[in-house]
Amino acid sequence: MSHSITDATLRQKTIAGTLVILYASITMVPLLWIFMTGFKTPPDSISYPPKIVYQPSLEGYVNLFTTRTRVSPEKLAELPPPKNFAEEIVRNREMVIAGPSKFGERFLNSIIIGFGSTFLSIFLGTLAAYAFSRFSIPLADDLLFFILSTRMMPPIAVAIPIFLMYRQLGLSDTHLGMILLYTAVNISLAVWLLKGFIDEIPREYEEAALIDGYTRFQAFYKVVLPQAATGIASTAIFCLIFAWNEYAFAVLLTSGTAQTAPPFIPTIIGVGGLDWPAVAAGATLFLLPVMIFTVMLRKHLLRGITFGAVRK
Amino acid sequence: MAEIVIENLCKRFGAFTAVKESSFTIEDGEFFMLLGPSGCGKTTTLRMIAGLEIPSGGKIYLDGEEISRRPPSQRDIAFVFQMFALYPHLNVRKNIGYPLASQGMKRRERTAKILEVAKILGIEDILDHPVSGLSGGDRQRVALGRAIVRNPKAFMMDEPLGALDAEFRERMALELRALHDRMGATTVYVTHDQLEAMQMGDKIVVMNNAVVEQFGTPKEIYEKPESLFVADFIGSPSMNFLDVDGAIAEGQSQVSVKGIPIAVPQQHESAAGDVILGIRPEHIRFSDRANPSARVCAIEYLGTTQVITLQSDAGSIKARVDSSQSVEIGERVGLEFESCRISLFSSATGKVLRSALHGRTQDG
Ligand SMILES: Nc1ncnc2c1ncn2[C@@H]1O[C@H](COP(=O)(O)OP(=O)(O)O)[C@@H](O)[C@H]1O
Ligand SMILES: [Mg+2]
Numbered sequence: 001m002s003h004s005i006t007d008a009t010l011r012q013k014t015i016a017g018t019l020v021i022l023y024a025s026i027t028m029v030p031l032l033w034i035f036m037t038g039f040k041t042p043p044d045s046i047s048y049p050p051k052i053v054y055q056p057s058l059e060g061y062v063n064l065f066t067t068r069t070r071v072s073p074e075k076l077a078e079l080p081p082p083k084n085f086a087e088e089i090v091r092n093r094e095m096v097i098a099g100p101s102k103f104g105e106r107f108l109n110s111i112i113i114g115f116g117s118t119f120l121s122i123f124l125g126t127l128a129a130y131a132f133s134r135f136s137i138p139l140a141d142d143l144l145f146f147i148l149s150t151r152m153m154p155p156i157a158v159a160i161p162i163f164l165m166y167r168q169l170g171l172s173d174t175h176l177g178m179i180l181l182y183t184a185v186n187i188s189l190a191v192w193l194l195k196g197f198i199d200e201i202p203r204e205y206e207e208a209a210l211i212d213g214y215t216r217f218q219a220f221y222k223v224v225l226p227q228a229a230t231g232i233a234s235t236a237i238f239c240l241i242f243a244w245n246e247y248a249f250a251v252l253l254t255s256g257t258a259q260t261a262p263p264f265i266p267t268i269i270g271v272g273g274l275d276w277p278a279v280a281a282g283a284t285l286f287l288l289p290v291m292i293f294t295v296m297l298r299k300h301l302l303r304g305i306t307f308g309a310v311r312k
Numbered sequence: 313m314a315e316i317v318i319e320n321l322c323k324r325f326g327a328f329t330a331v332k333e334s335s336f337t338i339e340d341g342e343f344f345m346l347l348g349p350s351g352c353g354k355t356t357t358l359r360m361i362a363g364l365e366i367p368s369g370g371k372i373y374l375d376g377e378e379i380s381r382r383p384p385s386q387r388d389i390a391f392v393f394q395m396f397a398l399y400p401h402l403n404v405r406k407n408i409g410y411p412l413a414s415q416g417m418k419r420r421e422r423t424a425k426i427l428e429v430a431k432i433l434g435i436e437d438i439l440d441h442p443v444s445g446l447s448g449g450d451r452q453r454v455a456l457g458r459a460i461v462r463n464p465k466a467f468m469m470d471e472p473l474g475a476l477d478a479e480f481r482e483r484m485a486l487e488l489r490a491l492h493d494r495m496g497a498t499t500v501y502v503t504h505d506q507l508e509a510m511q512m513g514d515k516i517v518v519m520n521n522a523v524v525e526q527f528g529t530p531k532e533i534y535e536k537p538e539s540l541f542v543a544d545f546i547g548s549p550s551m552n553f554l555d556v557d558g559a560i561a562e563g564q565s566q567v568s569v570k571g572i573p574i575a576v577p578q579q580h581e582s583a584a585g586d587v588i589l590g591i592r593p594e595h596i597r598f599s600d601r602a603n604p605s606a607r608v609c610a611i612e613y614l615g616t617t618q619v620i621t622l623q624s625d626a627g628s629i630k631a632r633v634d635s636s637q638s639v640e641i642g643e644r645v646g647l648e649f650e651s652c653r654i655s656l657f658s659s660a661t662g663k664v665l666r667s668a669l670h671g672r673t674q675d676g
Contacts (some may be wrong), residue, residue: 097670202394204394205397205400207393207397208393209399210384211364211384211391213415213462226401227400
């Protein structure tokens with residue numbers, strides 16, 4: 001805890017507060033705009049001047065999750081009454097729902113690949129970081145540098161070789177392929193970040209556990225891991241954000257079964273004109289998992305590392 | 313309970329030698345002190361006994377069994393860390409119970425055992441507190457609790473009072489010693505504080521620069537230092553050292569310092585090179601006719617005694633005399649050395665020369 005020597009005056013507080021709120025508003029406006037657009041009708045979304053007050057509609061979300069076909073008004077009149085709100089919205093545009101769109105599937109792909117690779121990166125990264133931190137490994141510094149160097153190349157530079165390699169191995173457009181790829185990219189970050197965190201945990205904790213009759217692995221699992229929770233949480237967030245947002249590899253290596261949301265969302269734009277509410281709805285939903293994950297782990301991020309029991 | 317024998321123990325970290333050829337024996341039930349300046353290898357020695365460090369050479373016996381390569385969990389030795397190393401994510405009760413949980417002890421038994429230990433240490437009322445908010449003394453007690461709860465064969469304590477305030481140290485030192493006397497378990501205690509070692513220990517090993525300088529009771533170490541280092545390190549103020557003129561022959565019982573003759577215990581060993589005479593401040597008396605004569609430079613009043621700094625013909629000397637003796641700065645006095653207490657050291661080897669005071673063998 002640090003305290004300034006004098007308390008801020010009310011005026012200073014007001015100025016600081018205003019600046020923070022102003023900055024927050026500026027950064028939040030685009031997000032808010034996307035969120036709002038998701039609930040507009042297509043005409044509202046492109047009206048000029050832009051509408052701030054409007055009748056909210058779920059049309060964007062319906063369009064996002066469905067494919068539709070246009071029908072003539074006569075045919076429309078012959079159909080039985082709409083079974084749910086989605087059909088009603090679609091029929092107002094003289095269309096019927098032809099089936100589900102690919103968005104749900106792509107979103108699920110993103111979740112599987114994002115969280116799968118995050119888990120794998122953290123799992124392997126923690127073990128490697130612990131080893132680097134605690135044991136004397138021959139050429140440890142060179143190995144660490146080598147691990148970091150895998151991160152230095154831009155994805156685009158290695159995309160073609162990986163594409164060719166994946167085709168040979170039958171890994172292109174598979175979940176496993178994408179999980180392995182994102183893990184390979186993230187693991188350097190994970191090892192480096194986690195090594196820093198684990199270095200900060202005094203060895204005495206594990207040694208106390210060894211003395212208390214536990215094995216090295218039990219000591220790692222029961223004593224080091226709880227201490228490293230903060231580091232693991234923040235590293236996991238970084239890994240997930242990368243895997244979740246990754247575009248270049250995804251575009252090149254996935255097209256169908258394993259396609260993630262980032263390369264999919266732009267394709268919505270092409271379907272049936274500029275359907276901005278559907279794009280905005282997709283973007284909104286796409287933002288949610290990382291936000292929820294971060295909020296869930298926030299407690300660990302803010303808690304700080306409790307070194308309270310060891311006097312430094 | 314346990315007897316620990318250390319034989320030619322070595323530890324190297326790469327090219328650096330942290331512990332060199334150390335040998336000593338810790339008898340069953342002893343409160344054993346490992347004393348030496350910072351960085352001399354005390355912690356490393358203790359960690360090797362506990363199994364946290366694998367020796368580069370030598371052997372460790374616990375009750376006759378060679379244990380130097382066993383993992384710590386198979387040695388049944390408890391360790392109290394310098395910084396306590398309480399598990400920060402567990403409360404006091406769980407910290408104390410942790411060694412029992414690893415043994416698979418039943419919850420009921422565990423609860424009873426923890427309570428019993430907490431009572432001994434007087435910490436029953438903080439059992440459910442998190443360890444992060446505890447005072448230094450309570451942390452110390454929890455760390456001790458974790459060590460004694462499993463009834464180990466021996467305790468290793470690495471400067472356990474080092475992290476406490478001065479006033480608290482003394483109380484905790486008494487508590488520790490009382491706890492030891494009550495349980496009678498072999499305890500190895502590391503400290504760099506010679507006073508603490510003298511006060512608390514049954515036996516002391518003095519280490520310096522990775523080697524064992526001397527091993528014995530506090531009295532032996534104080535009265536018969538085996539080396540210049542031990543003589544200088546133990547005692548406050550430390551021993552006076554004066555350069556002896558010329559060499560020493562066997563059977564000699566008088567030396568001269570800057571031409572002044574001084575009686576010494578009969579020597580059993582000759583020495584060719586430079587020799588240093590050592591005498592403790594309390595073995596010097598003032599006597600008008602005695603030689604060397606000296607001038608009083610400073611007086612340090614310590615209650616029952618006073619330490620007088622003197623400039624003598626033989627060099628700078630400190631004497632500890634009774635406070636009732638009146639001494640003035642600038643006064644000239646004669647110094648009388650208690651000759652049977654004098655040690656002679658070879659300057660080349662730093663070792664004591666055998667004499668009537670220092671018998672032939674070290675622990676004889
Ligand atoms: N793991 C280690 N690697 C390298 N050097 C070490 C290691 N542990 C201790 N040392 C060195 O060994 C010497 C003795 O250390 P230590 O036993 O901790 O001394 P003490 O406890 O007497 O202060 C020190 O110089 C220290 O730097
Ligand atoms: Mg130490």
